[in-house]
Amino acid sequence: MAREDRDRLAEKMAGEITLSDDPGATLRKWRTDFEVAQTRLADELDVSPSVVSDYESGRRDNPGIGMIRGAIEALIAIDERNGGRHIRQYARVLSAGFDSAVVLDLREYPANIPLDRYYEAIDATELVRGNRDTIAGHTIIDSIEAIRKLSSDEFYNLYGESTNRALVFTNVTRGESPLVALRVVKPTPHAVILHGIEEESVWEHAADLARVDGFSLAVTDIELETMLERHQELP
Structure with missing residues (x-):
């Protein structure tokens, strides 16, 4: 180390x-x-x-x-x-230049993994299938801390550096704020995961935005610590 x-x-x-x-x-x-x-x-x-x-x-x-x-x-x-x-975990976040209260985990995989395998690992339910079927890493973001602590430039840089990967948002109630924010970021991630909510709680326009921008959208409501641990085991 x-x-x-x-x-x-x-x-x-x-x-x-x-x-x-x-x-x-x-x-x-x-x-x-x-x-x-x-x-x-x-x-x-x-x-x-x-x-x-x-x-x-x-x-x-x-x-x-x-x-x-x-x-x-x-x-x-x-x-x-x-x-x-x-x-x-903290070293990856700090080396990327982000506050560890905002970015809970950030990791690149040695090789692309199928999106379906990723979903299975974190007990995620897919709502929309996007244009890509694999990911090469993940970024887990506390959505409330991101709003509280990131400047507009930092916000854009964090989201914009999340291509070819899964972008996981914790601390969401419907997923409206992160999905609206992603509209101004290009290119978009391969997949967006809303953590802590069930399918029926997702913002009614979320699926439409995912389809327009071509990313997969999924939800998972497993415990936060369990989710972080399972991400550590990938791949």
Whole structure:
């Protein structure tokens, strides 16, 4: 695993925690993102679980630099011992120049995979079949965070760099906003997946827009963590 990936992620984590209005809550966010239990982090830091809990909940004063550094190093060390999946995930996102709260995962595949195989992997139901039957990667976007944090140029660059791949939107209610946004981006992705909703909840014009622009449209309502894990297993 590249040392620069590890160091860049550690720097991002440290910046977010120390600059946060609620450092304990931000520390908790990173711990849960790394899927590390409070007891596991406490063991790594050689403190009681109540110490970690008190910092995260705000019952103790904000964690100092030493505590923050130790927690970051512990989370990264635990992930490295478990294969480094989370470090690699964040490294892909950061290397592409996007906020990891906006882009939950970004990956290129070693070879094209059939779209039907991709659907099967993430329990997706296709609503519209587009002009292409394969994808060569995926980008998973938190649609709410994208609206909140991306400038118009960043928004365009993110969507525009998502050709020949599946573009997955989480945090959607009907899918209207991301599909309207895709209308101004050329070329379009091979497939768009709306996560967390069922077919009957999809915006009534979504299928028509997909047909006009030639991309496949599908939905999946599996749990977010499950979906992220299944994307990690592809191909």
